[in-house]
Amino acid sequence: MTDGGSSIPEVHALLATLVASKPAGRFAETGTARWQCRSCQVLRAEVVHGHWLDVLPQRAPFDLLFADGGLRDTEGGFERSISLLAPGGFLVKDDMSPRRPIDGDEIREWLFREPRLIATEVLTTPSTAAIVAVRR
Template sequence: MTGGGSSIPEVQELLATLVASKPGGRIAEMGTAFGAGARAIAEALPADATFVTVEPDPARYAEASAALARTRAEVVNARWEDVLPARGPFDLIFFDGGTRGETFELAISLLAPGGILVKDDLTPGGPVAGDPVREAFFQDQRLVAVEVLTTASTAAIVGVRRP
């Protein structure tokens, strides 16, 4: 279940900018890890917005909880599939853990109209066909999605749920 490291600064800056433009928003992160991305989100959180981040690994959860204790992030020790459906819809989701093929449908369903879904850690320029991440973002009619370079050798997909 556990895997992956912290998000890169470029992605954190993208997240912070998107979050800052969501006053009153409901923000979620799937996969807290050590809290690096969550810190960037929490520090950019508008005053009237809420933010929940979910991590199933007990050691990572404990470390992230301590690191985020002075922020407005709510850190939950669980699999996101078990807790976030009851708490949506969300205006922005950082989809960074538990990203198995069958979970994309559920993640998209948790977006409010106009809500944004961000998935990083892609290698740029790959084909859509046969790639479960790109197929989910680019072939789902509920989303308008773009792939953007986050560095010269890494990419993210940003999907917006149609109103």
């Protein structure tokens, strides 16, 4: 997964923890910062250029999707991201402002109210958060 062009070590640790829970799992990251990232080389990852909606479906299902670029509901992005997940698969959305209300926040309204997901907010530092959702 990401080498952290912009994501922080706490997010790397969160991802590493979730990945470790899925031995032999398949993992995807949208918005990969550096195509020659260190962790890609370690994991012998496939690096794919393009809009995630175009390039990921044929590679799914994934046991973890780190949605770190281009996650919007335009083009059905929310529904299509769920369709990429294996049952029990994680969806991680980084770059959230912590402790914000669900109502009025498009990402939170979706992740916390979508019946096929169970979600929780994780403080990655005192001032940053990620949302981790798992597909039922």
